[in-house]
Amino acid sequence: MVALRDGRKLIGVLRSWDQFANLVLxxxxxxxxxxxxxxxIPRGIFIVRGENVLLLGEIDLDLDDVIPEPYEEAPIEEVHAMQKVEIEGRKKKDKAKDKKLKNYGFEGELGAEAIL
Incomplete structure (x- = not known):
């Protein structure tokens, strides 16, 4: 399992890596x-650049198919639509927060919304 800086979670078989944490799944x-x-969402062969890796961990094969209690599987289209709404809401909230902080002299990093 690999968690990326942009929030995506990838699950696959680790086939190769190097000293920079570049991965082939x-x-x-x-x-x-x-x-x-x-x-x-099936992705097949996936190459991950090391600077995008937030977390890399091994999944116990006995527990691989066990999904945590509150989650239910849903069609990809529905989950994608809900994710889009959630991201837009988070962007609005962050924009309002950044505006308030700017009034107090704080200025965020450029391109910080890419990390969401």
Whole structure:
């Protein structure tokens, strides 16, 4: 399982890596969690640049298919739509917060919304 800086979670078989944490994943699935739903998007072979890796961990094969209690599988289209609404809401909230902070002299990093 690999968590990326942009919030995506990838699950796959680690086939190769190097000293910069560049990864090659096989049979990769991107798992999206929104509210109490999740969806798996098959991605196949996935190459991840090391600077985008936030967390890399091994999943116990016995627990691989167990999904945490509150989550239910839903169609990809529905989960994608809910994720889009959630991201837009978060952007609005962050924009208002940044505006308030700017009034007090604080200025955020450029391009910080990419990390969401």
């Amino acid at each position: 096989q049979d990769t699935v991107e798992r999206i969690f929104v509210q109490k739903y999740y969806a798996d």
